[in-house]
Amino acid sequence: MNAADLPPWSRAEFEHQLRTQGKNYHIHHPFNVRLNSGQCSPAQIRGWVANRFYYQSIIPLKDGAILSNCTDRETRRRWIARILDHDGYDDYQGDAAGGMEAWTQLALAVGLSRDELWSLEHVLPGVRFCCDAYVNFARRAPWQEGICSSLTEMFAPQIHKQRLAGWPEHYPWIEASGLRYFRSRIPLAQRDVDHGLEVTLDHFRDRTQQQRAVDILQFKLDILWSMLDAIEKGNPT
Amino acid sequence: MNAADLPPWSRAEFEHQLRTQGKNYHIHHPFNVRLNSGQCSPAQIRGWVANRFYYQSIIPLKDGAILSNCTDRETRRRWIARILDHDGYDDYQGDAAGGMEAWTQLALAVGLSRDELWSLEHVLPGVRFCCDAYVNFARRAPWQEGICSSLTEMFAPQIHKQRLAGWPEHYPWIEASGLRYFRSRIPLAQRDVDHGLEVTLDHFRDRTQQQRAVDILQFKLDILWSMLDAIEKGNPT
Numbered sequence: 001m002n003a004a005d006l007p008p009w010s011r012a013e014f015e016h017q018l019r020t021q022g023k024n025y026h027i028h029h030p031f032n033v034r035l036n037s038g039q040c041s042p043a044q045i046r047g048w049v050a051n052r053f054y055y056q057s058i059i060p061l062k063d064g065a066i067l068s069n070c071t072d073r074e075t076r077r078r079w080i081a082r083i084l085d086h087d088g089y090d091d092y093q094g095d096a097a098g099g100m101e102a103w104t105q106l107a108l109a110v111g112l113s114r115d116e117l118w119s120l121e122h123v124l125p126g127v128r129f130c131c132d133a134y135v136n137f138a139r140r141a142p143w144q145e146g147i148c149s150s151l152t153e154m155f156a157p158q159i160h161k162q163r164l165a166g167w168p169e170h171y172p173w174i175e176a177s178g179l180r181y182f183r184s185r186i187p188l189a190q191r192d193v194d195h196g197l198e199v200t201l202d203h204f205r206d207r208t209q210q211q212r213a214v215d216i217l218q219f220k221l222d223i224l225w226s227m228l229d230a231i232e233k234g235n236p237t
Numbered sequence: 238m239n240a241a242d243l244p245p246w247s248r249a250e251f252e253h254q255l256r257t258q259g260k261n262y263h264i265h266h267p268f269n270v271r272l273n274s275g276q277c278s279p280a281q282i283r284g285w286v287a288n289r290f291y292y293q294s295i296i297p298l299k300d301g302a303i304l305s306n307c308t309d310r311e312t313r314r315r316w317i318a319r320i321l322d323h324d325g326y327d328d329y330q331g332d333a334a335g336g337m338e339a340w341t342q343l344a345l346a347v348g349l350s351r352d353e354l355w356s357l358e359h360v361l362p363g364v365r366f367c368c369d370a371y372v373n374f375a376r377r378a379p380w381q382e383g384i385c386s387s388l389t390e391m392f393a394p395q396i397h398k399q400r401l402a403g404w405p406e407h408y409p410w411i412e413a414s415g416l417r418y419f420r421s422r423i424p425l426a427q428r429d430v431d432h433g434l435e436v437t438l439d440h441f442r443d444r445t446q447q448q449r450a451v452d453i454l455q456f457k458l459d460i461l462w463s464m465l466d467a468i469e470k471g472n473p474t
Contacts, residue, residue, distance in 0.1 A: 060313055064302070064307075066301075067298070067304070069298070070298070071298070073297075076324050080317070080320060080324070084317065087310050087313050087317070089317075100310060135305070139305065
């Protein structure tokens with residue numbers, strides 16, 4: 001049966017369908033399972049941190065692209081907070097230093113230098129292609145689809161909590177202050193998900209559109225998963 | 238002689254060449270001359286305000302596009318202020334309500350309703366094409382070129398001052414508080430020009446590149462000029 005012939009999901013059912021996609025979140029990727037259960041070497045952790053930084057670095061570009069496509073001032077006023085959260089504002093030390101700076105602190109804690117991190121010298125081609133695909137999607141898609149693609153944040157608090165709970169025990173050589181990024185993202189992810197879901201549940205109305213939203217979310221899950229494929233391959237034990 | 242064979246302009250000469258383009262600024266357009274010397278009818282002023290609002294409305298999209306192309310965090314941290322200035326943040330009444338809200342106050346003062354303005358119903362096709370060309374340029378061009386295209390702001394304080402000086406006398410029926418947009422832009426334009434010039438003078442180095450910067454500025458001057466051509470044609474006396 002064609003999606004076009006089916007009645008739309010209720011709002012609650014649509015949200016449930018989106019959340020069900022969490023089964024494909026990279027929390028289940030073999031590399032993440034090893035990383036968060038203490039089975040990664042310091043070199044593998046450094047490889048993950050350096051590569052994942054490329055993802056951090058493209059987030060403001062992706063969010064700028066969504067802003068650039070968004071003709072609704074109210075949405076832009078809320079969306080811009082994501083760029084401020086990430087790039088930071090005011091000084092580079094305090095609470096407003098931003099996510100990229102917090103990730104830099106994580107990198108320092110695992111033994112990378114700031115220059116090494118920001119030079120992107122360790123970033124693998126496969127990781128670049130995944131991240132660039134995300135930016136390109138956000139540039140070309142209607143802004144509501146760009147917003148929908150951000151909904152992998154629904155699943156992020158769990159992976160951050162996993163890291164916060166496990167890393168101090170598994171990797172005592174990593175200074176605890178380096179984990180601030182993970183802690184800071186939990187409340188921000190919740191706020192972002194509230195907004196992203198509001199836009200998505202409002203915009204995708206009939207079943208074909210709702211299925212499209214699920215497909216967009218899966219595309220984004222594939223990006224995160226493929227990044228870990230590349231990182232796993234590029235950082236053997 | 239080919240530009241490639243000529244020595245680069247000095248920094249001061251390059252800035253002078255850019256500033257010289259002010260001769261083509263829309264301050265000299267016949268419609269603007271009539272507008273700022275008291276020769277426009279209320280209907281023409283309303284036509285100008287309603288159409289120029291479309292330009293206001295695309296500025297955050299243009300600036301989002303530049304952000305989205307800009308891989309330099311420092312530049313993004315400064316550039317984002319333009320979006321905040323325009324869209325505003327916090328409430329919709331105070332100093333941070335933003336340029337679009339200030340323009341709305343101007344529209345109310347000249348006799349347009351908020352709905353009429355925001356519906357874009359009076360926006361002429363020629364005005365749309367000009368503004369959309371600007372956004373499309375910012376989406377596709379390297380971010381330094383997008384930034385260079387913003388340098389028509391070098392000439393903006395003069396046109397704002399002309400409005401502030403002349404309108405209260407020429408158009409006493411327009412409530413003076415409606416002119417707040419023009420007043421607010423003068424210091425912001427200066428700050429924006431300082432940044433835009435810094436990026437442009439640093440980035441465009443040899444003569445071919447410098448000439449390209451002058452051409453980009455001319456493209457943007459053409460956008461502003463063509464908007465007034467369309468507004469003039471669409472709002473006869």
